[in-house]
Amino acid sequence: SSSPVSRTAQASQLFENFVQASTCKGTLQAFSILCRQLELDPLDHSNFYNSLKAAVSTWKVKALWTKLDKRAQQKVYSQNKACQGTRCLIIGGGPCGLRTAIELTLLGCKVVVIEKRDTFSRNNVLHLWPYTIHDLRGLGAKKFYGKFCAGSIDHISIRQLQLMLVKVSLILGVEIHVNVEFIKLLEPPEEQTDVGHGWRAEIRPSGHPVSDFEFDVVIGADGRRSTLDGFRRKEFRGKLAIAITANFVNRNTTAEAKVEEISGVAFIFNQKFFLELKEDTGIDLENIVYYKDNTHYFVMTAKKQSLLDKGVIINDYMETERLLSPDNVNQEALLSYAREAADFGTNYQLPSLDYAINHYGQPDVAMFDFTCMYASENAALIREKHGHQLLVALVGDSLLEPFWPMGTGCARGFLAAFDTAWMVKGWAKGKSPLEILAERESIYRLLPQTTPENISKNFEQYSIDPATRYPNLNASCVRPHQVSPVLFLSVESEVHPGRLLNWCQRQTHGYQGVDVTNLASSWRNGLALCALIHRQKPELIDYDSLNEEDVAGNNQLAFDVAEREFGIQPVTTGKEMAADSQPDKLLMVLYLSKFYEAFRNSPANKGVSWKKTVLKACLKESFKNLTLCWPSSSQCVVRKDFPPGLGGSDICHFCSKRVYVMERLSAEGYFFHRECFRCDACNCTLRLGGHTFDSQEGTLHLLDLPLKPVGDVTSKYIFFSAFCTAKFYCKLHYAQRLYSNNPGRVRRRMVRNPTPNIYLLQSKCLLHNVISICNITVQFY
Secondary structure: OOOHHHHHHHHHHHHHHHHHOOOHHHHHHHHHHHHHHOOOOOOOOOOHHHHHHHHOOOHHHHHHHHHHHHHHOOHHHOOOOOOOOOEEEEEOOOHHHHHHHHHHHHOOOEEEEEEOOOOOOOOOEEEOOHHHHHHHHHOOHHHHOOOOOOOOOOEEEHHHHHHHHHHHHHHHOOEEEEOOEEEEEEOOOOOOOOOOOOEEEEEEOOOOHHHHOOEOEEEEOOOOOOOOOOOOEEEEEOOOOEEEEEEEEOOOOHHHHHOOOEEEEEOOOOHHHHHHHHHHHOOOEEEEEEEEOOEEEEEEEEOHHHHHHOOOEOOOOOOHHHHOOHHHEOHHHHHHHHHHHHHHHOOOOOOOOOEOEOOOOOEOEEEEEOOEEEEEOOOEEEEEEOOEEEEEEEOHHHOEOOOHHHOOHHHHHHHHHHHHHHHHHHHHHOOOHHHHHHHHHHHHOOHHHOOOOOOOOOHHHOOOOHHHOOOOOOOOOOOHHHHHHHEEOOHHHHOOHHHHHHHHHHHHOOOOOOOOOOOOHHHOOOHHHHHHHHHHOHHHOOHHHOOOOOHHHHHHHHHHHHHHHHOOOOOOOHHHHHHOOOOOHHHHHHHHHHHHHHHOOOOOOOOOOHHHHHHHHHHHHHHOOOOOOOOOOOOOOOOOOOOOOOOHHHEOOOOOOEOOOOOEEEEOOEEEEHHHOEOOOOOOEOOOOOEEEEOOOOOOOEEEEEEEEEOOEEEEEEEEEOOOOOEEEEHHHHHHHHHOOOHHHHHHHHHHOOOOOEEOOOOOOOOOOEEEEOOEEEEOO
8 A cells, every 4th residue: 555645645636636727627527536536525515625634734735724714614604514404506607606605515505506518618807806806815716826816916717717616616515517407496296205305406417416406595696597487687778888808819928918908998087098099990989998817808898880880780770689689790890890999909019819719619709788787676585385495596697787897797796695695594594584585685785786995895804794794784674574575485385276277267268369278378468467357357457458469568557457456566577578488387376376366255346335336436526626735745755657567666765756776775675866865854865774764654544524415425525644654864863853852842843844744635646555444445546
């Protein structure tokens, strides 16, 4: 047998081969050889890291062990036991998926990562925020990539970052499988044995061992086209913006080393540069970035007219999809355009600009539209089937698309990875599902607002605990009742799909253009949904006026009416229904189940009682000519009419105008413009975390005033007195308001503000308040 010295040397060399591997395949192969030769079991995730440390103990690797030990010893991980017994599947082996995997395995989870490719070929370069650099250094980045952020460099190629994170993941006990594609979730079977079968994934190839892996957490990290169902996306649309990325071969010569990088130049900051570029070359850009890494990486925003003039875009179309479709782009002209811009941008100092080759075997240049940015409405949801709960979450571009001119992708992606790990820890501790989701959504509200300036500067204290990273954290701004729509508990199992289908068929029978044969495609054109509502409340929808071709309009009408009249929250939008060839079956079952629960005990078209009919007629006639007396804007927010489809998160709570997802703030479950967030008492600007909130529900009073008869019935004015809800204060004025014992001050304030909180209702004023009177539910307009 070999001597201890030779075994140590062999272990050291095998580990060094693993560290120096330069491809994904090479890394996995070197790791497999390392484990086999050292007789280590990579599937023993709880003990693997310690076993590897004991087997490879030379001075060269001790610095790496020291760094990883320091991370693993953070209190939040409870010595690798915080999430013992929790099994996690991560879909996607990109930087954010791998960073999430590292945190989950440090918590003690069994983590499996699946990636459908077996190569890391993305040459594009990521900008790193200071905290990201500190975080990666703490994972031993220098050991795996010696040139990592040397000097003032603050960027790294995606390929190099993935390689680094794969190696750290493997060392810590993460199980990684390449050439494995996620298809869909497989629900636990109805017939449960003593052992039970939990949630699994349908994957390709179907016979892969991962197909038998049962998990209770699944995380989508597979990019903007996430394959996990159940998440609605919000769109942020700006003016047309066309980006071009280009990667050129870096031969690492002295001449290339002397060329200065362009860390980000925009037209408004250096107009002379861009005007000269346009004059000399005809290339018109809004900004340009150049990073020197494994490749010479350029990214720029080009103006459409310039691309048309240079022959890059062949025909001008209004639709962005047609404008940038492959058959409307001259690839040779695009290569020339990007090379010319790169040459001018570096003052012609790069000796040669030969394109690097991408994973398709083509020159690595791409042109894409980033006019629309997408963000998931929710960061997580929970499903339950046959006694098995599943926590579903998104990270990376699946959760929030990056805005590349700001370099937000990796930084916000890592923050979301930490936040997700914190949520999984709460899940493992047995916190209630609603509490878990409410806290996660509260933290998610901060993510689009994060910048290098407004996160904590004490990087040494960073952990998965959000309080260590977000200075103004309010982890309860979203309340449990607000996240119930993303808690997909037993709804699916309470109503058997067959029973639900039969009920829907009975309810929609006889309606023109409706043929319900399933719980997916039969509902796409929206007519079946409108028929379902019309059967119950014919006065709400004029079914005969519907156009079968107006898929988006029909669906949006049904969604809006169902939400307004029955409180049934939509699970998608009319536009999304029109865009999809077939609706998601799981979402449709969830949505239709709510109609079933609401109407199954109510006979269709049940007549409204005489009492209700007469009272509604009286109210409508009595209020027809009344004017509405509103208090000042500081007392109450007037609800306005908005285009169909705008939800509460699209409307500013204070000014009632539209607020777009990328510009909004949120607190206590309300959304608003940054400039509208002011103290109700002194009108000073508030900051998140520095505010207080008064959520009084208000009271209701009725005053009866006789009026002239309507028909045979004497109508009455009904006054509604309600204290305004949801006021925000600075801490000083809230304290004064709360603790003041001076009733005289209150009386004087009432004298100065004589308009009482008594509103006369007017038929055209949409209040969205359903008030129960005399055992009658009345919807006021």
